[in-house]
Each structure stands twice: as structure tokens, then as C-alpha cells.
Amino acid sequence: MSAIALLGQANGAEEDTGHFIDQFVDAVTAPEAGDRVVDWATTGIEWAVVIALFAIPVLMVIGGMRTRRWGIAGGGLLALLAVLWYRTRPKELIASGQRKFSQEGEPIDCVNAIVDESGELLECSSGLVSQVRQNTVLDQWTIPVGDWGEQTVRWVENNLDETLQVIEWPFARLLDLIVDQWLVQMSWITVCLLVFAIGWLVRGFVVGAMSATALVACGLLGAEYWVETARTLGFIAVAVLLCVIVGIPIGVLCGRVDGAWTVVRPVLDAMQVVHSFVYMLPFIYFFGIGFVSATMVTMTFALPPLIRLTNLGIRQVPEDVVEAARAYGAPERRVLFDVQLPLARPAIMTGLNQTLLLSISMLGIAAIMGAGGLGRLLYQGIQNQDIALGVSGGLAFFLVAVVLDRISQTDADRSNLISRIVTAWSNRRTPERLLEAAQSAANEKASKLAEEPDPPAEEFASASRRERISVVVAGLGALVMLLALLLPWSVDAGRVSAWARFDDADLRTEQCTGEWVDAAQLDSQGAGGGSSELACTGETRYLSNSFNGVSPSGGSWYGIFMAGLAVSLLWSAAMMLIRPGQTPPWFGPHGAMLFASGSLGLSLAFLLTNPPSIAAVHTTGIGVWIAIAAGLVAVTGAVAWLWCAPMTARRPLSARIGWGRLAGCTFAVLLLVIGIYSGWSYDTREGSVIGPELQTELDALEVEARAWARESQELAAQAEAEEAAGNLARAEELRNAEIEAKSNESAASNEFTTKRSEAQRKGDVIFNGYQSDGSRLGIWTLLAGLATLGLVLPAIGMFGIDEGRRYRWSTVVGGVGLAIALAPAGWIASISRVAEVNFVSGVGAVVAMAAGATIFASSRATLAEFERNKVYGDIPANAD
Amino acid sequence: MSDDAANGQSKGAAADGDEIIRLNDVYKIFGPQPRGRAFELARSGVPKNDVQRLSGHVVGLTDVNFSVKRGEIFVVMGLSGSGKSTAIRMVNKLYDVTHGEVLVDGTDVQKLEGTDLQAFRRQKMGMVFQHFALFPHRSVIDNVGYGLKVQRVDRSDRNDASMRALSLVGLAAFADHRPAQLSGGMQQRVGLARALASDPDILLMDEAFSALDPLIRRQMQDEMMEIQDEVHKTILFITHDLNEALRIGDRVCIMKDGAVVQIGTPEEILTEPATGYVAEFVQDVDQGRVIKVHEVMTEPRPIPADMSLSDALTLCQDIAGRFCCDTDGRPISLLTAADGLRARSMGSNDLAKALRSDFDRCSPDATLNELYASAGRGLSIAVVDDSGKLIGNLDPRLIMEEMGRVEGLIEGFEREVFM
Numbered sequence A: 001m002s003a004i005a006l007l008g009q010a011n012g013a014e015e016d017t018g019h020f021i022d023q024f025v026d027a028v029t030a031p032e033a034g035d036r037v038v039d040w041a042t043t044g045i046e047w048a049v050v051i052a053l054f055a056i057p058v059l060m061v062i063g064g065m066r067t068r069r070w071g072i073a074g075g076g077l078l079a080l081l082a083v084l085w086y087r088t089r090p091k092e093l094i095a096s097g098q099r100k101f102s103q104e105g106e107p108i109d110c111v112n113a114i115v116d117e118s119g120e121l122l123e124c125s126s127g128l129v130s131q132v133r134q135n136t137v138l139d140q141w142t143i144p145v146g147d148w149g150e151q152t153v154r155w156v157e158n159n160l161d162e163t164l165q166v167i168e169w170p171f172a173r174l175l176d177l178i179v180d181q182w183l184v185q186m187s188w189i190t191v192c193l194l195v196f197a198i199g200w201l202v203r204g205f206v207v208g209a210m211s212a213t214a215l216v217a218c219g220l221l222g223a224e225y226w227v228e229t230a231r232t233l234g235f236i237a238v239a240v241l242l243c244v245i246v247g248i249p250i251g252v253l254c255g256r257v258d259g260a261w262t263v264v265r266p267v268l269d270a271m272q273v274v275h276s277f278v279y280m281l282p283f284i285y286f287f288g289i290g291f292v293s294a295t296m297v298t299m300t301f302a303l304p305p306l307i308r309l310t311n312l313g314i315r316q317v318p319e320d321v322v323e324a325a326r327a328y329g330a331p332e333r334r335v336l337f338d339v340q341l342p343l344a345r346p347a348i349m350t351g352l353n354q355t356l357l358l359s360i361s362m363l364g365i366a367a368i369m370g371a372g373g374l375g376r377l378l379y380q381g382i383q384n385q386d387i388a389l390g391v392s393g394g395l396a397f398f399l400v401a402v403v404l405d406r407i408s409q410t411d412a413d414r415s416n417l418i419s420r421i422v423t424a425w426s427n428r429r430t431p432e433r434l435l436e437a438a439q440s441a442a443n444e445k446a447s448k449l450a451e452e453p454d455p456p457a458e459e460f461a462s463a464s465r466r467e468r469i470s471v472v473v474a475g476l477g478a479l480v481m482l483l484a485l486l487l488p489w490s491v492d493a494g495r496v497s498a499w500a501r502f503d504d505a506d507l508r509t510e511q512c513t514g515e516w517v518d519a520a521q522l523d524s525q526g527a528g529g530g531s532s533e534l535a536c537t538g539e540t541r542y543l544s545n546s547f548n549g550v551s552p553s554g555g556s557w558y559g560i561f562m563a564g565l566a567v568s569l570l571w572s573a574a575m576m577l578i579r580p581g582q583t584p585p586w587f588g589p590h591g592a593m594l595f596a597s598g599s600l601g602l603s604l605a606f607l608l609t610n611p612p613s614i615a616a617v618h619t620t621g622i623g624v625w626i627a628i629a630a631g632l633v634a635v636t637g638a639v640a641w642l643w644c645a646p647m648t649a650r651r652p653l654s655a656r657i658g659w660g661r662l663a664g665c666t667f668a669v670l671l672l673v674i675g676i677y678s679g680w681s682y683d684t685r686e687g688s689v690i691g692p693e694l695q696t697e698l699d700a701l702e703v704e705a706r707a708w709a710r711e712s713q714e715l716a717a718q719a720e721a722e723e724a725a726g727n728l729a730r731a732e733e734l735r736n737a738e739i740e741a742k743s744n745e746s747a748a749s750n751e752f753t754t755k756r757s758e759a760q761r762k763g764d765v766i767f768n769g770y771q772s773d774g775s776r777l778g779i780w781t782l783l784a785g786l787a788t789l790g791l792v793l794p795a796i797g798m799f800g801i802d803e804g805r806r807y808r809w810s811t812v813v814g815g816v817g818l819a820i821a822l823a824p825a826g827w828i829a830s831i832s833r834v835a836e837v838n839f840v841s842g843v844g845a846v847v848a849m850a851a852g853a854t855i856f857a858s859s860r861a862t863l864a865e866f867e868r869n870k871v872y873g874d875i876p877a878n879a880d
Numbered sequence B: 001m002s003d004d005a006a007n008g009q010s011k012g013a014a015a016d017g018d019e020i021i022r023l024n025d026v027y028k029i030f031g032p033q034p035r036g037r038a039f040e041l042a043r044s045g046v047p048k049n050d051v052q053r054l055s056g057h058v059v060g061l062t063d064v065n066f067s068v069k070r071g072e073i074f075v076v077m078g079l080s081g082s083g084k085s086t087a088i089r090m091v092n093k094l095y096d097v098t099h100g101e102v103l104v105d106g107t108d109v110q111k112l113e114g115t116d117l118q119a120f121r122r123q124k125m126g127m128v129f130q131h132f133a134l135f136p137h138r139s140v141i142d143n144v145g146y147g148l149k150v151q152r153v154d155r156s157d158r159n160d161a162s163m164r165a166l167s168l169v170g171l172a173a174f175a176d177h178r179p180a181q182l183s184g185g186m187q188q189r190v191g192l193a194r195a196l197a198s199d200p201d202i203l204l205m206d207e208a209f210s211a212l213d214p215l216i217r218r219q220m221q222d223e224m225m226e227i228q229d230e231v232h233k234t235i236l237f238i239t240h241d242l243n244e245a246l247r248i249g250d251r252v253c254i255m256k257d258g259a260v261v262q263i264g265t266p267e268e269i270l271t272e273p274a275t276g277y278v279a280e281f282v283q284d285v286d287q288g289r290v291i292k293v294h295e296v297m298t299e300p301r302p303i304p305a306d307m308s309l310s311d312a313l314t315l316c317q318d319i320a321g322r323f324c325c326d327t328d329g330r331p332i333s334l335l336t337a338a339d340g341l342r343a344r345s346m347g348s349n350d351l352a353k354a355l356r357s358d359f360d361r362c363s364p365d366a367t368l369n370e371l372y373a374s375a376g377r378g379l380s381i382a383v384v385d386d387s388g389k390l391i392g393n394l395d396p397r398l399i400m401e402e403m404g405r406v407e408g409l410i411e412g413f414e415r416e417v418f419m
């Protein structure tokens, strides 16, 4: 012990410039001053102990604990005696400062030696305090908790293996069934429809549709992402399912039996206080890394709020309602299912939502534990610094979280996901608080229900003749647009799909005047090898292929988006003719205008998208022209409709000019300018990256490498021959030469690959929005954006703040904005649909989309205020 | 029902009915160790507050004995915390007794368990709760039909029975509403309908009308009595309102601190309060509402028609007037002392000239408060039976006197209490 202490002291002496706290402690515990301080301190502590020992019984006696006072006072007295004995026993002294002693005849230098009363050296130490102060002292008192733990784990593994398996089984089985065998195997469409159905049933149509859309978006990031999305959904589903299976019964039990609650409650507290990184370990030890232990850890974290809230919900059911059920002879089972559970439903649902939110927030840790899913992608993206993976994975992650949350959300809470996760986190030990909000909302709903049983029926203003005609015109335009999708949009090659290949000739159908025969047969005289291609005995002719509006090589997503808008327009028009005003607000005249201009914008964008220079054979099909014409008709109809529709704002519009919206549009135009200078397409294909110059260089390298390879082979053969001849020295020489040749070869081929990949990495060809190969849509969107700067002036009230004028021009601005947003959307979607993976759309298109969305958004608020006029019984319909 | 015949509207008939509910030596202690020291203390008669202070246990009921007869409305009355709800919950074993037995139709309810208990509750009891205790997530008709649902009655029968019960309380039109959509009074009537729907012998009504405003409460009381006339249940009714107790109760049981203080008919409670506690209660009651004419009226002693005026006047010495009857004994005219004297002073001794016929009639079961207006005229009121025969003479001064007597009684008790 003393040796170590001395060592520690030696170290301490060397580093006298330590941390200032160390310096302070050094000063205080300096050989001279140290012991005195220690003395004071120990004395102080002892007296504090003595006083405390007396104070406690005194306080207890005052507090009325009569039965215990003698015991405690006696104990205190004993403690006092012990302390007194300790203080008065013969002391070891500490010789302060550096002194010389001799031990067994050898002289020793000793700082703070421990001596007996006669001055004999007992132990040479550096003083108790300075000794204890050394970190090395910790080693002498190490508590081997880790070893104990390890032994326990080993013991459990050896002896309770089967128990562990039994515990593991339901988890593994459920995960296997739901995730691997079911969700991952299922077609993505089925999963999306399923989510849509669930969302619709649980929360309503809009939530269902939005959830499905978000999932489709996850899928469109790529099949890889889809699988992980499905896996994540499944993982969360299993975790939440297990939480429900375990948590609700426990919660119910706790709610009904006080004893159970007193046991469960501290367990829950412990589960929530201990950090998940800590309890993650035993799970990993016992169940290994992977889905199972990740699920268990997630459950451990996410389960408590559900139990707490279920317990609370059951307890909050008014006692007399429960008594009523009992008084009518209901057995306890019915009391539970007829009364307690239904009335605890808001609480349980809040708990479920909390569990879900906490499960989502555990996905990261689950990923670290090897659970796979989107978390794994993110984790990989971080570790490999793979930005694309990280961004896409993150987006998918976010979307999945939003979908799950929206579906499970209670009506009460309308805040966004992130703030809800934050609340869930901060309230995870007191989830009761969340319930209040839920309940007050429920009460509100109930009282509303009580107050207004059914709202009076409303009549909307019927359509005038002029309005009806314009509606019909717009609807016809939409119909023709839809029909135009069936006509060819691209002939010979696809406008966008041309990017996918260098020679679009293969899109044309070859027609043979003679017969197709095996090419090998035909030129059997020639040197051609055994190719199995077909050859034409007669003349080969090419037929023009044409592609319609929705086929990949035709209009692709331009056409599909257009179709969506046209259908919406058609529906708005039809509903207008059948039941004016009864449609959802966005399917009225301004909606029609937005749909019409959006679809016109899309067909125009298709036309204006520049086909790549290499697509020599592309021609634009008739369908596009018809679609554009029909789009113009539809816009005309929609404008006419807009201008005669009886619409009024629900609340008066602000009487001030909306400079903010002008600023918004200006900002959007700036974005568009940025957009055209940013890349609209990235070409990383080998063929476009490696130019002729580099190619010759590479060719030379390849030749060189081949030459070296040949040489090394020759040398090897020679060496073998010499060896056989017994000329060993010569053979040795040759072998050395061979090795050199080989290394030269590998150097050459190395250089070849480096050059090539470097070129591929650096030489991404980026096309701007104004470049021909960058689709040129950048220019067009900028032009449209500039136009909105003019159109927005009447919309913001520059020419009089008349409500109708602002409404109509806002609609026009919104329509143009939508078109600006959709054009690059068509580009992005089509490119990703048809082009090969090395040709992708660029960020410029995204910026342009954002600009379009900004313009649209600047008008949205105004439009949302407007509603079709209503007529009431006593006012004649033609009052306006 | 076998007891229907015996169960006429009049109270006399009810009093003849046999016992249906009986509480024998019932104790109820709330707390972790109900059968421990607290029970011993309570048993040896230590007051509730002291038991609580000494043992930390709350005494719910202590030594409660009462019995309810078939077909009667038995009202348990007392201040808040006096153990009324506890007592009523003993009857259907929502609470377990600490000691004692609760007999319903001869079976000890407290010994029932599990399915027996459930069957018992289904068949015998309907309960109405102070705060309605409707199931908020079920429609009105499903609330009403809950007891039948538990009895596994099929849906159409159940709905028929529920609709019948609902129309009895006048809420048939609201069958498909949610309880939250009804007013408080309507909700309570739903609670009543729920109790009636499964046609139990006994209705337990725990402060059924306390949450209602006075007007609705009165209306509900009337409705309940009307319904009771139709269905003849045994009703154990709890209230903390003495007026209500006296109004609807055949017999009233007054509780204080978990113990029964007095049991008796409303009149007995009013006229012979057993302790100062009861008397204090009674103080706030309008006695006129409870005291009936037949308790106050005097012998009719009609004047024979052939009597002379001066003879007749001697009969009117200390009363506000006497009646002359026809041959069937129906009162036809009234002689008051004042009228007689005036006629005599005008020199006539003809009785017929001094008679007046504008007197008021009332039935012997009328309560005094119904007669305040008549009494204000100072004329004697003729008490007649159903056939119109004179059976009593009610002097308005007696009404006032009777009220005064009760007040004096209270003063006497007050002296007893405070001195």
C-alpha cells in the first residue's frame, strides 16, 4: 500500500502545475498546514456526528415517537461513547514535513510520516489526506461490480437459457410475422392502402389520404427505403402492440387494485429514471443484438405512460357510475368492459399516443441496437458520411413518424409532431397532465354536441346561366385534357426518357421485310462468333413508336399530374352543376382556376422541356398540342367562372395593401433566379464523364498494364524453364524481374482505376436551368415568375381594395404559382421514373418548386377566406 | 304481485305490509382495520368524532336498526356525512358491513357473493343515484335498458321495457339522445326510468332529487308519487331535506353521525321530535305542510235546524262557528257567534236569519297549509268526507294554535340543548 502511495506522491510532485482545484488542495494540504486542517476537519465532522446523534432522538421525542425514544437515545449515547473512546485512545502521530528516518538501518526520506509517540517510524506515507487524494488509492478499494454483473449474466445464460428463450419467443415470433413475413413481403400498394384505411377509420379521410401519400413518398425514395420504411412501421407496430398487450391489462389491474398500483408504481418510476443506455445492456447481453432486444428496450421506455394513463383513466371513472353498473347486477367483467374501459378511453388513447411518440423517439437507439429500419439507414448515413443516404433516410424517418403520430393523435392536440414529442418527453413521468387537455377537448365536444344538435340546412346561391356555361366550358376542357392523355405525346423517343440512353433508335420497332433468322446462320461465312442475335434476311425498316401521355416515354409524370388536376377540375365542374357550393371549399371556382392553370402549366412544361441533344429522333406528339389547347379552353372557362361566381369572404379582408405578398412573390422570383443557375440535372454516367482525352489516357494505361502482365508471364515461364535446367542463379534473377513486372502492372491498373473513378467523382456534369441539356425549364419558370410580379399587384389591392378583384387576381396568381411549382415537379418525377440512376434531377428544380409554392402560398390565405354566397329562405335567390 | 292488494294508496294499508328490508345492529367502519379497535369503540358507544380521533377510522354506521315495510316509502334523512348513503349501500352490498345483518326478503344480503349477489341485485333492486350516474357513452334508451341487458334480455324486449319506463317518466322522445344532451332534471328522470325498467321490488334512491332546483324537485317528487301510485314499489329514499322527507315519506328515519335518532311517520317526527337534534331540523319546516286537518279538527256537533237562535248561540261560545246540516248530515249553513249576536241585537230569535252559507269545506286529509287562505276569513271550515258528510269542524284559530304549539315545543328543546 505504501509503495503505491509513494508512487502516487511521486507523480503528484512532478506535476505541480495541475488544475487550480488541485493547486488549492495542494496548498491547503501542504505538509505544514495539511495535518492541522485535517485535524480540524475530522474534529468538526465528529462533533457534527455527535450532535446529530443526539439531535435525532431529541427531535423524535419532541415529535411524539414515544415508543422509540429510549432506543434511539440509547443508541446515540453508545455512539457518543464510541466517539469519545476514539478521540482519547493513544494516537499515531503524523510527522509533518519532509524528514529523515531510518528503517532497518536504511535512511529514508519521508513526507508526512506516521510515527508512534516515541517518534519511531510506523509507516512512511505521504500523509493520510494526500494519500487518499491520489487516484491510485481507488484501485485498492475497487468494487468489482462489473465482475459481479458478468458472473450474474453468465449464470443466467447457463442456467436460465430456456427461460430466456421463452421470454424471447413472443417478441421474435411477432417481429418475424408482422415485419419480415408480412409488411416487408407485402406490396407497397397494399401497405399504403392499409394505412389509408386505418387512417380513414381512426381519424378521417383526410388523415388517411395524407398518411398514404406520405408513405408513397417514402417509397418513391427508392425500393431500399421502402423496405426499411416497412420495417420501421412494423417495428413500431410490434412495439406498440406489445405495449398495448402488456400495458393496458397492467394499467387496468393497477386502476382496480390499489395493492397492484403500489407495487407497479415504483417499478415504473425506475423504468423512467434509468437511462435507456443503461438498461439497453442487460437486454443485449441476454437476447443479443437485434430486433428482439431493441423491441424490449423500446417497450421499457415507452410502456410506463400507457400504464400510468390507463390506471389513471380507470380511477377517474366516477365512482357512482361504476356503482350503478354493479347495482344493476353487472359482474365485474362487465363493469370493466361496459363502464370503466369506455370511460377511460380518452386516457388510454392519450397513453397510446404517448407510447407511440416515445417509441418513435427510441428508433435511434433501436437502430444502434441493430434493429434495422430507417434508423439503420440514418446511422449508416452518419457513419459513412453518406449525405444522400442520410437525407433520404431522414426524410423517410420524418414522414413515418408524422404518419404514425397523425393516425394515433387525439382530437384535442393539434400541435405539430416535434413539439408533441417534446411534450411527451418532458411529461413522460407525469403523463396525467396531458390528459387534462384531452378531457377538456372532449368536454367541449360533448357540450357542443349538446348545444347544437343539428345545424340548420343551408342553401347556396344557385348558378347563373353565364356561370353554368363557363363551368361547362372548363369541364369540357378538363375532359379533353384527359382524353389527350391517350394520344401520343412523344413519337420515336421519349422527351425525358431520351436521357436514359444515348441512342434512342432502340425505342423504334424494327420491321423486317423478309424473315428473322439467327444472325450466326446468316454470316456463317464471316468471322463472326457464336452471337445469337436475330438478323433480317430482307430489309430492315423502322416504325415510328408513339407513347401516350402517361407512359414512361410519353408524358410521364407531367401527364399524370395533369390528369390528377384535370380530374379535380372535372369533379369541381360536375359538382357545381349538380349541387352548387356543397363541395369542399377548394373545389369551387378558385379551385377550378388553380386546377386549370396547373394542368395547362404542366402540359406547357412538357412541351418546353428541352429534349437532350442526343435524342436526335424525338418528335412531339399531337396529344401535347391538344392538351395545351384544351388547357387554354379550361383556363378560359375557369376565368369566366371565377369572374361571375357569387363568392364572398367569410370575414372582411384587411383593408390594407398586402405588401407582404408582393415581397413573397419577389422572394420567389429571386429563388427562381437562383434556380436557373443551380443544376437541374446531374449526369454522372461514365460516357458523359470520360471525355476522349481521358479515354486515350486510360487506354494507354490499360495497354501498359496488359504489356506488363504479358511480360511477367513470360518471365515466369522463362524462370521455370531455367529452374528445370538447374540454372538456379539465372532463375532467381528472372523471378525478381517477374516480381518487378507484376508490381508495374498493378501500378498501371491502379492508376487506371484511380483516374477513372476520380473523373467520375469530380466530373459530374451539371446542367443549369438555362442550359439546353438542363431542360431549360429554369428560364420558363423564371419568366412565369416575373409575370406574377405584375399579376400580384391587383391581387394585393394596388388598384383598389375591392374584395372581388383581390379574390380573382389572387386566384390567378395562385394558379400561376401552382404551374411554376408543378413544372419542375413533373421534371423531377419523370426523370426519376425513366432515366438511369446516374442521371438525376437537380436541386435547381427543387428551388423552383419552392418558389412556385411560395407564390401559391402567398395567395392561399386570401382564397381560403372565400365561400359561395348563401341564400336563406326569405331572401330571393336573385338578390345579387 | 302478491302485495298489490294490500298496497292501496292509503298509508294505513302500507303500514300493514310485511317487512321487506331489515337492518339489524349494522356497523360500518371505514379504514384499514375496520374490525379492530375502532369497532370496539363504536360498539361501546363512543361518538363518531372520538372514534376517529382515537383510532383514525371513520364510523359510517353505528348500531343501525330499521325495517322497511313492503310497499311503503321509507325515507332516511340526515345531514351530510350522517351515513345515509352508507346505509343504502348496505342494502345492495355495494359496501360490506363491519358487523350486523342486512335482510332483504329474509336473505342476508351481506352473505351473498358472486353470481348469487349479481342475481339478487338484478331481480330485487333498482338504484337511483344522487348525481344520476348515467353512462355517458350510452344513449338514453341503452342507459335505461342496462339492467335488462345485464340480465341478458334480448334487444327488442329490452327496448320495449325501456320505452315503457321512459314514457312513465315522460322522456320517450329523448330515447336516442346522449345523457349529456339532457338537462339535470331530465337526466334524473332517466335515472329513475333505469331503476324502473327492470321492474324490481325495491327502489333505492340516494338523494335522487338533491341536485335539482326546487321547482323541478317538487315536480319530480310529484311525478315519483304518481309513479308510485301506479307501480307500488318499496322505496328506500334518502334525502337531507326534511321538507322532502315529510312530503313523500310514509315513515321517516332520521340519522346523525351514523346512528339512527328517530323513526316515525312525518307527523310523529313533527309533533313529537325525539331529541333536540330532530327538533332543530323540524324548526325550519313549514308544519302546515305536514299536519293534517283530521289531527286538528274538533267534533262537528252540528246545530239542529229547529233550535232557537239564543240556544244556538250558547253552542258557539268558544268556536268560530257551528254548522247546520241537512238530513244526510251534509253541512249547508254556518252560524258564527258574531252573526248570531248581530241578529239578536236586531230583535230576532230566528236561527235561519243568522245563518250564512259562504263557508269553506275541506277534506280530513288536507294539510293545514292548504287552508291558510280560508282560515284568514276567520270562519270555521267544514271538514267533510268523500260523500260530503260533515265529520269535523276546523276552527281557524286552532290552525294558528297548532303551529304555535310546535314552535313552543322547539323552544323547549332549545332550552334543553343549550342549557
Ligand SMILES: Nc1ncnc2c1ncn2[C@@H]1O[C@H](COP(=O)(O)OP(=O)(O)OP(=O)(O)O)[C@@H](O)[C@H]1O
Pocket (backbone or CB within 6 Å): B030, B031, B058, B059, B060, B078, B079, B080, B081, B082, B083, B084, B085, B086, B087, B207, B240
Ligand atoms: N368509501 C369511504 N371511505 C371512507 N370513509 C367513507 C367512505 N364513504 C363514506 N365515508 C364516511 O362515512 C361517513 C358517512 O358518509 P355517507 O356518504 O354515508 O354520508 P351521507 O349521509 O350520504 O352524506 P351526503 O348527504 O353528503 O351524501 C362520512 O363521514 C364519510 O366520511
Ligand SMILES: [Mg+2]
Pocket (backbone or CB within 6 Å): B084, B085, B086, B130, B206, B207
Ligand atoms: Mg350521500
